[in-house]
Amino acid sequence: MSDEELFYRVLVFIPIGLMAGCVVFGISRYSKLEGNQKLLVFLAGIALLTEIISIVLLENGVNTYPLFHIYAPIEYAIIVLIFANSVFEASEKKGLIISVLIVFVYGIANSIFWQSIKEPNTNITTVTSLLITSISIYSLFRILSTMKYSRVETSSFFWVVVGMLIYFPTSFMLFAYSNWLKPIDPQDSINVWVVHVIFNTIHYLCFNIALWMKPE
Amino acid sequence: MDETGIAAEINALVVGMVGMFFLTLVIVLFVVVYQRKLLRQERRHQADEEAHRLELLQATIESQEVERDRIGRELHDGVGVMLSTTRLYVRHWQEEDEKGREAASQKIDQLLGETVESVRRVSADLRPVVLETLGLAEAIADLAHQLEETGELAVSFKATYDHPLAQKDELNIYRVVQELLTNTIRHAKASEARLEMSSLPHRFFLSYQDNGKGLPENGKARKGLGLKNMENRVNALNGQFTIESPPEGGILVNIEIEKI
Numbered sequence: 001m002s003d004e005e006l007f008y009r010v011l012v013f014i015p016i017g018l019m020a021g022c023v024v025f026g027i028s029r030y031s032k033l034e035g036n037q038k039l040l041v042f043l044a045g046i047a048l049l050t051e052i053i054s055i056v057l058l059e060n061g062v063n064t065y066p067l068f069h070i071y072a073p074i075e076y077a078i079i080v081l082i083f084a085n086s087v088f089e090a091s092e093k094k095g096l097i098i099s100v101l102i103v104f105v106y107g108i109a110n111s112i113f114w115q116s117i118k119e120p121n122t123n124i125t126t127v128t129s130l131l132i133t134s135i136s137i138y139s140l141f142r143i144l145s146t147m148k149y150s151r152v153e154t155s156s157f158f159w160v161v162v163g164m165l166i167y168f169p170t171s172f173m174l175f176a177y178s179n180w181l182k183p184i185d186p187q188d189s190i191n192v193w194v195v196h197v198i199f200n201t202i203h204y205l206c207f208n209i210a211l212w213m214k215p216e
Numbered sequence: 217m218d219e220t221g222i223a224a225e226i227n228a229l230v231v232g233m234v235g236m237f238f239l240t241l242v243i244v245l246f247v248v249v250y251q252r253k254l255l256r257q258e259r260r261h262q263a264d265e266e267a268h269r270l271e272l273l274q275a276t277i278e279s280q281e282v283e284r285d286r287i288g289r290e291l292h293d294g295v296g297v298m299l300s301t302t303r304l305y306v307r308h309w310q311e312e313d314e315k316g317r318e319a320a321s322q323k324i325d326q327l328l329g330e331t332v333e334s335v336r337r338v339s340a341d342l343r344p345v346v347l348e349t350l351g352l353a354e355a356i357a358d359l360a361h362q363l364e365e366t367g368e369l370a371v372s373f374k375a376t377y378d379h380p381l382a383q384k385d386e387l388n389i390y391r392v393v394q395e396l397l398t399n400t401i402r403h404a405k406a407s408e409a410r411l412e413m414s415s416l417p418h419r420f421f422l423s424y425q426d427n428g429k430g431l432p433e434n435g436k437a438r439k440g441l442g443l444k445n446m447e448n449r450v451n452a453l454n455g456q457f458t459i460e461s462p463p464e465g466g467i468l469v470n471i472e473i474e475k476i
């Protein structure tokens with residue numbers, strides 16, 4: 001194993017640690033959290049569970065891709081629920097719910113027709129990354145137009161959006177390139193995955209900050 | 217593709233991802249800064265509205281005190297003096313012989329008549345009888361007629377008043393018209409005033425124009441007690457009160473009230 005690969009393997013545990021931090025911190029003050037923060041704890045819990053199961057399966061030489069076929073639509077659904085509970089109007093919430101249904105249907109179709117459950121589900125992750133990026137940018141616009149928060153940087157929802165915007169656009173770029181332009185060989189692209197993990201780390205750091213914020 | 221080419225592509229992708237990250241930071245910073253700016257503007261606007269509301273409230277309280285003071289003086293200097301004088305004549309009547317009593321009775325009668333007239337004037341000021349009995353259009357027409365008779369101001373009045381306002385709202389509008397006419401006579405040095413009033417099922421509209429001095433040249437003069445009171449009265453009816461200087465001179469006041 002090269003130094004870069006070793007560094008990458010160690011680095012991967014940092015966002016997992018932050019996920020665990022989210023879950024522990026969230027559970028310790030669960031009663032004081034608002035609705036979105038509780039959903040965030042739930043999301044971090046699902047992500048942590050997926051990562052732990054993935055590590056165990058890898059250690060036992062079992063294919064972990066089926067796990068991520070199931071995880072990706074669930075992650076998208078919880079994220080959309082967090083957005084829907086915040087600054088969106090009723091008609092926009094309906095649109096978000098419809099997008100969840102479309103992602104689930106597309107996920108099932110993708111697993112059956114295009115990328116079997118034994119392959120990476122990069123089609124789904126590319127599409128969900130793009131959707132989450134778009135929704136996050138629109139959320140920032142809605143935060144400005146509704147003036148719901150007196151100081152935006154002290155609202156937990158703002159930090160959730162920042163975390164999404166740091167991780168998912170770069171994730172979209174990575175998977176769109178690999179999926180639609182040119183497949184990336186993991187052996188040649190360790191730098192890309194290191195950068196990806198760094199952004200994932202910042203992503204969960206923002207989630208931890210979001211849980212620290214007092215509900216408005 | 218050779219290793220150099222692959223490495224270059226990978227590096228380009230990394231640079232792209234890092235670039236996207238910095239773009240995100242810029243967007244987030246913009247949102248924070250812009251939201252602060254919007255908040256500051258909103259707070260300034262709220263402070264201005266609050267200051268304006270307090271100004272109007274102060275104007276109401278002041279004008280109430282002025283009115284009470286005027287009525288008090290009129291009762292004290294007019295009615296009070298006449299009643300005291302009447303009382304003296306009644307005592308005088310008790311002490312006089314028959315011939316003296318006749319003269320005293322005439323004087324008492326005259327004084328009581330003047331007292332009744334004075335009380336009637338104060339009462340009419342407090343609650344105009346024409347307004348209560350005949351309605352707003354007639355009350356304003358009566359006011360206009362009275363002013364015309366004095367020769368101080370020529371007032372033309374047109375009204376389409378098929379859908380009357382509530383009585384208490386009519387009193388507010390009547391007071392506004394009184395104030396406008398008073399201001400025209402006292403301050404504007406105008407010779408003519410024109411009033412138009414229309415009342416539709418869901419909307420009331422009143423327009424007042426005179427040919428006097430108009431507003432000061434800077435346009436937004438500090439509003440006196442009278443103007444603030446008028447604005448206050450119209451606001452209380454959920455209406456809009458605007459005042460401007462038309463090109464032909466004088467002032468133009470428009471009052472619009474949306475009826476619920």
